[in-house]
Amino acid sequence: MSGRTRLVGVSLKMYMGLARTREWMDAVAAAAREGLPPGVGLFVIPGFLSLRESAEILDGTGVALGAQNMFWEDAGAFTGEVSAPMLREAGCRYVEIGHAERRRLFGETEEVVSLKMRAAIRNGLVPVLCIGEMRRGTPEQAVAECAAQFASAAEGLPAESELVFAWEPVWAIGAAEPAPPDYIAAVAGGLRTLLAGWPRAKLIYGGSAGPGLLTRLGDAVDGLFLGRFAHDVGALRQVLTEAAASAGPAVLQ
Numbered sequence: 001m002s003g004r005t006r007l008v009g010v011s012l013k014m015y016m017g018l019a020r021t022r023e024w025m026d027a028v029a030a031a032a033r034e035g036l037p038p039g040v041g042l043f044v045i046p047g048f049l050s051l052r053e054s055a056e057i058l059d060g061t062g063v064a065l066g067a068q069n070m071f072w073e074d075a076g077a078f079t080g081e082v083s084a085p086m087l088r089e090a091g092c093r094y095v096e097i098g099h100a101e102r103r104r105l106f107g108e109t110e111e112v113v114s115l116k117m118r119a120a121i122r123n124g125l126v127p128v129l130c131i132g133e134m135r136r137g138t139p140e141q142a143v144a145e146c147a148a149q150f151a152s153a154a155e156g157l158p159a160e161s162e163l164v165f166a167w168e169p170v171w172a173i174g175a176a177e178p179a180p181p182d183y184i185a186a187v188a189g190g191l192r193t194l195l196a197g198w199p200r201a202k203l204i205y206g207g208s209a210g211p212g213l214l215t216r217l218g219d220a221v222d223g224l225f226l227g228r229f230a231h232d233v234g235a236l237r238q239v240l241t242e243a244a245a246s247a248g249p250a251v252l253q
């Protein structure tokens with residue numbers, strides 16, 4: 001049975017310490033145990049130090065775990081790095097790759113993003129590939145910029161790979177509100193064309209996303225990638241409810 005499923009992700013970035021992350025994760029697990037809406041997937045991405053405990057908290061809830069980054073080698077003399085096998089062992093299903101902050105603050109290049117994409121897929125992790133235009137222009141300009149980033153990141157990867165394409169206009173990250181819904185819909189239309197050859201890809205929007213946005217977007221995107229506006233689990237619950245309302249009817253196969 002399958003239908004138009006929705007996907008909601010949350011990255012906690014470096015906003016919460018270990019105790020606050022535990023509290024947040026406990027609240028998410030409690031909400032999930034009340035029953036995630038049918039047709040809606042949820043993944044959460046805490047800091048590295050909270051992964052093992054989060055995996056235990058989330059066990060049996062249906063909520064998937066992810067990491068905010070990874071190194072592109074599987075093992076070796078790479079001081080301070082975390083490998084894909086380690087993330088798998090910690091209980092991760094997803095791994096964020098190429099976030100705008102890593103590109104801006106840590107100099108991650110397209111080549112590094114490509115190496116990490118290969119390593120993630122090689123190790124059975126689902127990449128949450130973060131791509132976005134630097135400045136607000138026309139939707140056509142945004143699609144062209146994202147297409148160039150995607151071509152580099154996905155070069156040589158099997159098109160049947162499972163992939164989360166997290167489109168995040170860089171100018172909307174950390175802002176007071178998301179990009180305008182008509183802009184999101186226009187760019188998402190172009191990105192869906194880009195992803196036409198990737199049958200297992202999900203297109204989600206990130207960049208100050210929060211309650212109310214999915215209702216306005218309908219099925220322009222497959223879901224949202226939340227940041228600050230999901231620190232309140234009540235707001236996350238609202239987004240999940242909106243996602244369920246926009247998920248298509250289950251279709252018997």
Ligand SMILES: O=C(CO)[C@H](O)COP(=O)(O)O
Pocket residue numbers: 009010011012099168172173174175206207208209225226227228229
């Ligand atoms: O990573 C993000 C979502 O997890 C993205 O950077 C948006 O963050 P926000 O601006 O705090 O929503």
